Amino acid sequence: MQDQEGVGRRELYVAELHGDELSSNAAAWPLVDDWAQRHIPREGDKVQHVGPAPTVTVEASSDGQRLLTLRQPDDSDGSLLWVSEVALGLPDAPFLAGIRVRLSSIPGTAVTPLEYEFGVPAIVRTLLREFTVLDGGERTEARFVELGSSMVEPQVAWLSAEERRLPVVVVTRTRESGSVRVDARALARDRARSRAVLRTCVVDAD
Amino acid sequence: MLSSAHASWTLTELIGPSPSAWDGAVRVYFPGFTPQDDPYRHRLWLCDRVHIGLVARLRSWFGTLAASRTAEHPVHEQLRVDRYARLEKAIASSDTAYLLEYMSALEAEDERQRAEIDELKEQNAALTREAERSSDELEAMRSNFAEIQRFMPARQPRVPAEVEDGPLTVGAAIDDIARQLNTRYYRDRVAITPQALDAGRAFSSHNSPAELLRAAHTVMEAGALHHDNKLGTTPMDYFAQRGFGYGAQPGPHLKVDENTSPDQCLRIYWEDDPETRQWTITDIGRHR
Numbered sequence: 001m002q003d004q005e006g007v008g009r010r011e012l013y014v015a016e017l018h019g020d021e022l023s024s025n026a027a028a029w030p031l032v033d034d035w036a037q038r039h040i041p042r043e044g045d046k047v048q049h050v051g052p053a054p055t056v057t058v059e060a061s062s063d064g065q066r067l068l069t070l071r072q073p074d075d076s077d078g079s080l081l082w083v084s085e086v087a088l089g090l091p092d093a094p095f096l097a098g099i100r101v102r103l104s105s106i107p108g109t110a111v112t113p114l115e116y117e118f119g120v121p122a123i124v125r126t127l128l129r130e131f132t133v134l135d136g137g138e139r140t141e142a143r144f145v146e147l148g149s150s151m152v153e154p155q156v157a158w159l160s161a162e163e164r165r166l167p168v169v170v171v172t173r174t175r176e177s178g179s180v181r182v183d184a185r186a187l188a189r190d191r192a193r194s195r196a197v198l199r200t201c202v203v204d205a206d
Numbered sequence: 207m208l209s210s211a212h213a214s215w216t217l218t219e220l221i222g223p224s225p226s227a228w229d230g231a232v233r234v235y236f237p238g239f240t241p242q243d244d245p246y247r248h249r250l251w252l253c254d255r256v257h258i259g260l261v262a263r264l265r266s267w268f269g270t271l272a273a274s275r276t277a278e279h280p281v282h283e284q285l286r287v288d289r290y291a292r293l294e295k296a297i298a299s300s301d302t303a304y305l306l307e308y309m310s311a312l313e314a315e316d317e318r319q320r321a322e323i324d325e326l327k328e329q330n331a332a333l334t335r336e337a338e339r340s341s342d343e344l345e346a347m348r349s350n351f352a353e354i355q356r357f358m359p360a361r362q363p364r365v366p367a368e369v370e371d372g373p374l375t376v377g378a379a380i381d382d383i384a385r386q387l388n389t390r391y392y393r394d395r396v397a398i399t400p401q402a403l404d405a406g407r408a409f410s411s412h413n414s415p416a417e418l419l420r421a422a423h424t425v426m427e428a429g430a431l432h433h434d435n436k437l438g439t440t441p442m443d444y445f446a447q448r449g450f451g452y453g454a455q456p457g458p459h460l461k462v463d464e465n466t467s468p469d470q471c472l473r474i475y476w477e478d479d480p481e482t483r484q485w486t487i488t489d490i491g492r493h494r
Contacts, residue, residue: 012269014276061284062291087279098279136237152216159221164237167268172214174230174253181230181256 012101015124016165017140019095020132026091029066031130033058035123036070036086052081052106064091073106081106086123095131099124136164144171144184215390222434223391232256234264379419380406380490387426387487396429398487402475406490412472421462422490424448425474429485432478457488 019028036056054072061067067087074080081104089096101121127133133140138158147155159168171184214228221241227233230253239248251260289308296304380403387398412418428444431437437444442452451461462472475489 011273014272016276016279059281059285061281062288063284065281065284067279067281067285087281089280096279098276098281147213149213149216152213153220156217156220159235159239160241162238164239166237167271168235169264170217170227170233170235172227172229172231172233175228179230181253182232182258182260186261 012103013099013121015097015099017095017097017099017124017127017131017133018135020134021094023095023131024092025065025088025095025097028088028095028097028127028131029091031126032068032086032088032097032123035126036068039070039072065089079106080104084121084123095127095133097127135166136161138164140166219390222436229253230256232260374415374419376410376412376415376418377407379415379422382419383422383426383490386423392426392430394484395433396426396485396487402487402489409472409491411470413470417462418472418490421450421460421472421474422487424450425460425476425485425487429476429487432485433483435483 039054040056041053052073054070057069057071059067059069065088067085070082070084070086072082072084074082083102083104085098085100085102087098099121128141136158158164171180171182173180214226218226218228224245225233225239225241225243225248227250232251234249236248289311292304293308295301296308383406384398384403386392387396406418406422409418424445428437428441431444432441439447441458445452445460453459453461458476458478460474462474463470471492473489473491474487476485476487478485
């Protein structure tokens with residue numbers, strides 16, 4: 001059963017990843033477990049964090065699905081606890097992962113402003129690299145995609161695809177200078193930070 | 207106006223101008239998009255509204271959406287079912303240790319839920335304050351705008367950038383019409399005959415080339431909407447809303463000037479192909 005995970009949870013990241021038919025949750029499990037275990041200090045390791053030691057708990061349901069929860073104090077602020085949860089579906093079914101990252105205050109600590117740096121979780125980058133993760137039949141990646149004219153038509157078909165679940169941000173170039181008014185790279189990176197892996201397209205990349 | 211950039215043209219051709227994006231704009235297309243959607247459903251930031259803060263704004267917005275719209279992973283439901291089955295077993299076998307463990311877990315969950323509710327209350331209060339501040343700002347802006355509008359000259363007919371320099375002539379206006387109808391957006395939607403272009407150029411005595419151009423643009427836009435089956439009203443109402451008259455006999459035509467001398471009485475005539483839904487402008491000139 002779940003143990004105490006701190007109070008005042010702030011959910012920073014939520015993503016649901018669907019793999020293709022060739023993927024499986026059983027194949028994903030070693031990657032997830034390896035990622036979590038890397039956060040647990042081994043004997044002789046220099047402990048970098050303050051506060052309680054990181055812990056990993058794994059719950060398996062009767063049908064073989066798994067929920068891994070990694071709890072670790074913030075490297076620089078011992079009053080903050082990071083809780084990362086990775087859920088995997090039925091072992092032989094196509095890969096279905098749910099990832100949630102929360103930031104909590106450890107009970108009894110002083111009230112201080114919440115300051116943190118947060119990037120795309122490493123486990124999400126790993127899973128996107130190792131598996132073909134799909135949204136509406138298109139591969140999901142944590143980066144932006146440049147589209148030339150010939151690529152627009154299939155993208156329009158995908159925009160209208162009933163099975164698409166994620167928003168798409170289209171950035172266009174200005175008519176006069178051909179520049180973009182927003183940093184698409186930062187947008188793709190920041191969107192990935194912001195609780196969902198989404199897709200950014202830049203059109204007019206002729 | 208449409209951008210000259212190639213891919214934006216393609217996007218606009220495929221989905222139509224309302225839901226498209228071009229010229230530095232940024233648009234979010236939500237799942238379930240269709241070209242017939244209300245364009246406001248898929249948020250658009252025009253070029254002059256795109257700024258550095260947009261990235262942070264999108265980040266916050268998508269974050270809220272993702273948190274509220276991402277469904278619970280099925281493992282959670284299965285774990286609850288398993289725990290409940292164990293609970294039933296524990297009750298049957300008087301396994302008090304498990305009962306106590308179960309109760310502790312419920313209490314911990316209860317505490318987490320209360321903390322989450324408190325945080326949501328704080329967020330709600332902050333958003334309410336933000337909404338009130340925005341509402342005050344909007345009211346002040348409306349008031350300023352109304353004040354400025356009082357001192358602004360009457361609106362002039364819109365003239366494309368290409369003909370803004372120097373006085374517009376009828377010839378330049380006809381050139382602009384021909385150029386626009388040759389763009390990809392209009393090419394399959396609205397056509398014009400060479401005779402109509404010649405007739406338009408011959409009507410050089412018309413004293414308001416800008417109004418001639420505005421009238422032609424209005425017909426072109428109506429034709430494109432008709433082609434896409436998006437006119438949404440009768441031609442008569444469409445043109446009346448834009449300050450023009452409409453006649454259906456002997457063929458559809460736009461009435462630009464009603465009470466004027468014959469050499470200023472401008473009409474634009476066109477034919478409608480019911481099969482292709484394409485309008486072909488056949489005459490720009492005097493009332494006939």
